Amino acid sequence: MAPLRWGFMGSGKINNDFATAIDTFSKNEHKKVAVAARKKASAEAFAKKFDFEKSYDSYESLALDADIDIVYIGTVNPNHYELCVLCIENGKHVLCEKPLTLRLEHTQKLIKLAEEKGKFFQEAVWSRFFPIYERVRQELKAGSLGEINLVTAMFGFNDQQTARLMRKDLGGSSLMDIGGYTIQFALQVYGPEMPQKVHAVAIKNVEGIDMSVAITLQWKGGQIAQLTSSFLAKLDSSAQIWGQSGSLEVHEPFWCPEEMTLKGKTEKHPLPMVKHDLEFRNGQGMVYEVQEVKRCIDNGLTESPHFTHKETLIIAQIADEVKKQIGLSFEEIYSGDKEKWKESV
Amino acid sequence: MAPLRWGFMGSGKINNDFATAIDTFSKNEHKKVAVAARKKASAEAFAKKFDFEKSYDSYESLALDADIDIVYIGTVNPNHYELCVLCIENGKHVLCEKPLTLRLEHTQKLIKLAEEKGKFFQEAVWSRFFPIYERVRQELKAGSLGEINLVTAMFGFNDQQTARLMRKDLGGSSLMDIGGYTIQFALQVYGPEMPQKVHAVAIKNVEGIDMSVAITLQWKGGQIAQLTSSFLAKLDSSAQIWGQSGSLEVHEPFWCPEEMTLKGKTEKHPLPMVKHDLEFRNGQGMVYEVQEVKRCIDNGLTESPHFTHKETLIIAQIADEVKKQIGLSFEEIYSGDKEKWKESV
Structure with missing residues (x-):
């Protein structure tokens, strides 16, 4: 099988960790072709550090590069939609960081476009590809927990300073930044169906x-999920499945876990070693996502069975309802002078 | 100070544990005068086991007994209202098991009646008198957790068999049986004010x-509490306060605790030894409630500052709103043939 040829959009922290993950594979499997960033110097430095062949100061140029099979998009949230469109329309496979977009309508359009074009397309919910999530799926399939009616998950830290979390023009929001992890956990258990009731306070x-x-x-069917995300306090950021025959806890950090406890018995699944310093906790766990993306593309799949377009869509639908209930809208950053928000990329 | 002279209504499991708690005190402090139950044999057996002076097969007779200062009501939920009225109107102090009543209107009437009569009156939320709850109050007063915006509590076990939990005519309901413990925990943190929003699913x-x-x-002020109670699965029945400067967890069983963890440091407060077998987990912890009731009465207080009438009322108001949202009503057991539900006492 030919190596998968990667292009990167963005040269920030998340891109650092994703490139680090790719670096654990041989060049016969994954090839780092080009990186694009708004600032030429940033793109060049990133290309040098991670041994990319080319660097661009234009996302368009990267999207047009015929040597690239798949684009990894790791820019700030408000750019995701336009960059996904650009890549898909230019015939690239796409792996885009979460939240895929800030508006339900954009998510719907992207999924439709990707399916029309028949390219591999995925919101980068890396959690789903960790060995522990595979174990969770095994236990759910085996039914070892009995009937399940309650799922809980919390994700919280104390940070009221980081601009990309706090500012509307950067797509900040605890819901959009980390809340999606709690929602995807509930969907992993109950399946990709829209809940009948959504209640939110913020x-x-x-x-x-x-x-x-x-x-x-x-x-x-009555099943309940209670989810919390917060930038106001360090929470115990673990997730639980409470079945009638026992419980399963994915330990903190549940979104990129190394440990779980099933009916009182703890299992460890240590993450692989990597060559570079990481920016995010357990960032090396992106190796599983890299593997899955290649497996899907090699097999002609346009979505991973472990995190489907339908799930991306349901998360966006739930988030949309939550936003309505808490009075949050990002509409204003998409009207008027678009350069305003592009500046912050 | 004269001994506090107790009458008991009911001779079931909870009465067993409460009598056991009283038995840890000297007869110069607490005196067991009489017990009343619907069946003469039950009352007699209970009186014999716990060395009560008298037994009655009529609640009315007990309420009229001039040798009694305070009545402990431990019957099933639907009887609480009428029995409280009976005792208060006959000039007794009253400690009544939770839930005080099944209807907001009844709780409002009881509190009004008790305040008019000037007798000590309390819903038996025993949790509040445990040493660990005193520690929680100390830390909240000291402000050591910083600003607090999230409180969580879960209480769950797997039991779909026990009649008093399952049957409407016995006042069953996870909300009424154990949900109140989760609500009182939130009120301990945020103070006795009615929340602006109440959302519930069942x-x-x-x-x-x-x-x-x-x-x-x-x-x-924005503060949130996320609470769950369940008879469908064994949950981790602990409660947490998440502050900006650290967290406090009251370990399972949070409603009658021996352990807490404050900013990573665990404290133990073991419960006293008792003479009889217990029916409920940590039932001996009722000793703190017994102590507090005597302290209040000796000092002429008509309510405990650690669990006030106002809190009882707010719990009832919250429960009333939850019942409306989940479509639960106990009204039908108060109309028509009242003997129907009395049978089950």
């Missing part, structure tokens, strides 16, 4: 961005 | 009784 900052959000979901 | 049995209920509360 604590917002002066810009109207949610610093904390507490969400209750209930599906038509 | 899973109900064929009778329409909630087997699980998930509640989100939000106060006007």
Whole structure:
């Protein structure tokens, strides 16, 4: 099988960790072709550090590069939609960081476009490809927990400073940044169906961005999920499945885990070693996502069975309902002078 | 100070544990005068086991006994209201098991009546008198956790068999039986104010009784509580306070605890030894409630400052709103043939 040829959009922290993950594979499997960033110097430095063949100061140039099979998009949230369109329309496979977009309508359009074009397309919910999530799926399939009616998950840290989390023009919001991890956990258990009830309350900052959000979901069979995300306090960021025959806990950090406890017995699945310093906790765990993307593309799949387009869509639908209930909208950053938000990339 | 002279209504499991708690004190402090139950044999057996002076097969007779200062009511839920009225109107102090009543209107009437009569009156939320709850109050007063915006608590076990939990005519419901413990925990942190928002979803049995209920509360300052109670699965029944400067966890069983962890440091407060077998987990912890009741009465207080009438009322108001949202009502057991439900006492 030919190596998968990668292009990167963005040269920030998340791109650092994703390139580090790719670096654990041989060049016969994954090839780092080009990186694009708004600033030429940033792109060049990144290309040098991670041994990319080329660098661009234009996303368009990267999208047109015929040597690239798949583009990894790791820019700030408000850019995701336009960059995904650019890549898909130029015939690239795409792996785009979460949240895929800030608007339900954009997510719907992207999925439709990707399916029309028949390219591999995925929101980078890396959690799903960790060995522990595979174990969770095994146990759910085996039914070892009995009937499950409650799922809980919390994700919280204390940070009211980081611009990309706090500012509306950068797509900040605890819901959009980390809340999606709690929602995907519930969907992993109950399956990709829209809940019947969505209840949300939030604590917002002066810009109207949610610093904390507490969400209750209930599906038509009665199943409940209680989810919380917060930038206001360090929470025990683990996730639980409470079955009638026992419980399963994915330990903190549940979104990129190394440990779980099933019916009182703890299992460890250590992550691989990597060559570079990481920016995010367990960032090396992106290796599993890299592997899965290649497996899918090699097999002609346009989505991973472990995190489907349908799930991306349901997360966006739930987030849309939550946003309505807590009075949060990103519409204003998509009207008027678009250069305003592009500056912050 | 004269000994406090106790009468008991009911001779079931909870009465067993409460009598056991009283038995840890000297007869110069607490005196067991009489017990009343619907069946003469039950009352006699209970009186013999715990060395009560008298037994009655009539609640009225006990309420009229001039040798009694305070009545402990431990019957099933639907009787609480009438028995409280009976005792208060006959000039007794009253300690009544939770839930105080099944209807907001009843709780409002009881508190009004007790305040008019000037007798000590308390819903038996024993949790509040444990040494660990005193420690929680100390830390909250000291402000050591910083600003607090999230409180979480879960209480769950797997039992779909026990009649008093499952049956509407016995006042069953996870909300009424154990949900109150989660609500009182949030009020301990945020203070006795009605939240601005109450959101609830439930899973109900064929009778329409909630087997699980998930509640989100939000106060006007933004503070959130996420609470869950369930008869469908064994949950980690602990409670957490998440502050900006650190967290405090009251370990399972948080409603009658021996351990807490404050900013990573675990404290133990073991419970006293008792003479009889217990029916409920840490039932001996009722000793703290017994102590507090005597302290209040000796000092002429009509309510404990650690669990006030106002808190009882707010719990009832929250429960009332939850019941409305989940479509649960106990009204039918108060109309028509009242003997029907009395039978089950």
